[in-house]
Amino acid sequence: MYGNAVIKFEDGWEIVKKGLTKLENILEGIPELPFTGEDYMMIYNTIYSMCTQKPPHDYSQKIYDKFKEAIGEYLALKVLPSLESKHGDFLLRDFVTRWGNHKVMVRWLSRLFNYLNRYFIGRRGLPNLNEVGFGCFETLVYQPMKGNIREAAITLINRERDGEQTDNTLLKNVVDIFIEIGGESMAFYVNDFEVYFLQDTGVYYARKASSWVLDNSRPLEDICEGFLSKAEECQKREKERILPYVHSSSDPKLLEKIHQEIYVPYKNQLLEQELAQFLSLLRNNMMDEISRIYKNRKVICLLEPVAKLFQEHAAAEGTSLLKQTEDARGQATAATVGQLHQVLVTNLIELHDRYMVYIADCFSGHFLFRKALDDAFRTFLDWGLSNTSTGELFVNFCDNIFKKGGIGKLSDEAIEETIGKIVELVAYISDRGLFIEFYRGSLARRLLSQQNSMDEHERFMLSKLKHRFGASFTSKLEGMVVDLELSKEMAAEFKDHISNHPSVDLGLDLSVSVLTTGYWPSIKSANLNLPEEMEKPLRIFEDFFRSRSQHRRLSWIFSFGNCILIGQFDLKAIELVLSTYQAAILLLFNGADRLSYSDILAQLQLPEVDLVRVLQSLSCGKYKILNKIPSMKTVLPTDVFEFNPSFSDRMTRMKVPLPVVEDRKKVIQDVDRARRYAIDASLVRIMKMRKVLNHQQLVAECTEQMRGGVFKPDIRTIKMRIEDLIYREYLERDKENQQLVKYMA
Structure with missing residues (x-):
């Protein structure tokens, strides 16, 4: 409306129609003068005036209808015929161009007809101009042409799969239109493209797989390897080239479709050959060949059974090592059993190293093979040897490393590397509680007998165990080490105390280790009536200790004590390294040349089981410091003992060993007792919180x-x-329901 004149609909629409025709010509490439600001304002003001005239000259509804009609005419008369006349890549290019032009048209027309969007459409609840414009394209162009577009796009994808150079940008643009046309919904993409694309992918790869298998010009094993190589290459290329074209939601569906069509139909045939080939290579330790075949292989349906075979083979090798050792123990002497155990642990370390190299070098650290190795080692390490758990074997192996002399002239780096490998093997044992108790006893013996010449390696072992299994696992072990450090400080203080009191005469050199009961394993210690030479310095130390620590009670444990006595024999004097029990018995012979079994028992008041063992070491073993009458291999209560002045040895210092005491049963009993307490504590904690619980639920929790x-x-x-x-x-059972357990406060 210019001034007060009313614009008739036909006159106003004629102005708008000229602008629409000009826009269509520009989009069609027909020579046309560009839009000017005056052109834009003329059309906009005309539409505005026609929509704001008073009724019956308000033409808002008619203009809204004409907007849809004009877009529809252009699409039906120009766009659709153009697309219908083309095929293949030409169709796809024109489709992409037409879609781009249409977005430009809708954007421009939405600006020109903006008054409708701002006022009329909102009041009437009608679809906005963008929805109308794109709805026209979807109805008049997309629906009739989607089949042809899809077929052309899939054909282009298959040409790409066959290695032909294609327009990758064009393909991505076409697929993007299937996504854009649905707006926020993926329905058009899924139903009109993805479903058919996946079906065609299945047909394509099924045909490919069939041609690979039907290749009769090569041996079966070559066909198998070639099949897998080609299949993996196809999957790789699909990820690199095809997946970028489609929506990310299609990625897993596409790879699964390829898997189903390539591997599943031939799985059994391939698997049989795959396993036979792998087992042959594994048995012959052909690591390079295994690495060549499997390093980059990602076919899970074939890798899983191969990993299972890997596990079974590793378990069989480990079991064989244990069985060989078990058989050899039956023919071995007591002295060589320990050597067999050392060799077994060394072989287990080497076996684990070898299979770890397989995993790293041949399977690129694939989790399936790591898990397979873990399961294999758990299987046979938990089995162990009869009467000897695997944990005991590892403890004895470590004991041999840490004692003076070790297992040979190993460098510090080699010892630490071996320790790390032992800890790795310990992780496979389900009963690590038994291991740590045996290790605690072994560490206690080393610390108290001063056999651990490599303190730094002991600490390294503790740090590895702590890092792998947690601080609670090593808390008592660390407490033992700290105890010894504090004990050394107290020993230094005691030495200063004696130096500062010249009137105090110990009569011998005394070194005492003061230990905290809770950290150390329970050690059997018999009462011992010490000779005066040994009793006197202990009383002096007790007085010193009470002056330093009035709240701690001191108990003497003689079973781990050591003494050095100088034996004056006819040929020469010899330093004797003895246990406290051995030294106490020999000191009795300073006052008598001949003592009966009962005399010794009465003076020392040592339990007979310990007395027999000690007397046997001094009179029946390699070092006969005492003569036993009668001269027999066993000690009886009727025996008489005499000092042997003619005893001699090529060494001037020698250790007289005691017969080994089997403490294995005691360790196991202590562990079982501790476990009962742990289970009891867990049950009480649960019931204290839950009050009432079903019996099976209590067990499960x-x-x-x-x-x-x-x-x-x-x-x-x-x-x-x-x-x-x-x-x-x-706890108590519910009287009405015996399956319920109740906590008794």
């Missing part, structure tokens, strides 16, 4: 709570502990 600890309690043991707690009135 206890098992879960103790998972990941140093041992795995079996269900039978947990049930026995529940019954014991009921007997001791910590």
Whole structure:
């Protein structure tokens, strides 16, 4: 409306129509003068005036309808015929161009008809101009042409798969239109493109796989390897070239489709040949060949059974090592059994190293093979040897490393490397609680007998165990080491104390280790009535200790003590390195040349089982410092003992060993007792919180709570502990439902 004149619809639309025709010509490439600001304002003002005239001259609805009609005419008369006349790449290019032009048209027309969007459409609840414009394209162009577009796009993809040079940008633009046309919904992309694309992909790769298998010009094993190589290459190329064209949601579907069409139909045929080839290479240790075949292989459906075979082979080798050692022990002497155990642990380390190299070099550290190796070693390491657990073998192996002399002239680096490998093997043992108790006893013997010449390596072992299994696993071991450090400080203080009191005469050199009971393993210690030469310095130390620590009670443990005596024999004097028990017996012969078994027993008051063992070491073993009457290999209560002045040895200093005491049963008993306490504590914690719980749930919660600890309690043991707690009135069964357990506060 210019001034007060009313614009008739036909006149106004004629002005708008000229602008629309000009825009269409520009999009079609027909020579046309560009739009000017005056052109834009003329059309915009005309539409504005026609929509703001008073009724019956308000033409908003008619203009809204004409907007849709004009776009529809252009699409039906110009765009659709152009597309229908083209095929292949030409169709795709024109489709991309037409879609781009249409977005330009809708954007321009939305500006020209903006008054409708701002006022009329909102009040009437009608679709906005963008929705109308793109809806026209979807109805008049996309729906009739989507089949042809899809086929042309899939054909282009297959040409790309066959190695032909294609327009990658064109392909991506076409696929993007399937996504854009649906707006926020992926329905058009999924239903009109993805479904057919995946179907065609399946047909394409099924045909490819069939041609690979039907190649009869090569041996079966070559066909198998060639098949897998080609399949993996196809998957790789699909990821690198095809996946970037499609939406990310199609990635897993596409790879799964390829997997289903390539591998599944031929899985059994390929697997049979794959496993036979792998086993042959593994048996012959052909690492380079295995690496060549498997290093980059990612076919999970074939790798899983190969990893299973890898696990079985490793488990069989480990089991064979254990069986060979078991068989050899039956023919070995007591002296050589320890050597067999050392060799076994060395072989287990080498076996683990070899299979770790397989995993790293041949399988690129693939998790399937790492898990397979873990499962294999857990299988046979938990089995162990009869009467000797794997944990004991590792403890004895470490003991041999840490004692003076070790296992040979190993460098510090080699010792630390070996320690690290032992800790790796310990991780496979389910019963690590038994290992740590045996290790605690072994460490105690080394520390107290001063056999650990490599303190830094002991500490390195503790740090590795702590890092792998947690601070609680090594807390007592670390406490033992700290105890010895504090004990050395106290020994230095005691030495200064004696130096500052010249009137105090010990009569001998005394070194005392003061230990904290909670850290150290329970050590059997018999009462011993010491000779005066040994008793006097101990009383002096007790007085010193009480002056320093009034709140700690001192108890003497003689079973780990050592003494050095000088024996005056006819030929020469010899330094004798003895246990406290041995030294106490020999000191009795300073006052008598001949003593009976009963005399010694009465004076020392040592338990007979220990007395027999000590007398046997002094009179029946390699070093006969005492003569036994009668001269027999066993010690009896009727025996008489005499000092042997003619004893001699080529050494001027010698250690007289005691017969080995089997403490294995005691360690196991102590571990079992500690585990009962741990299970009891877990059950009480659970019931204190839950108050009432089903019996099976209580067992399950206890098992879960103790998972990941140093041992795995079996269900039978947990049930026995529940019954014991009921007997001791910590828990009770519900009178009406025996399956319910109640906490007794």
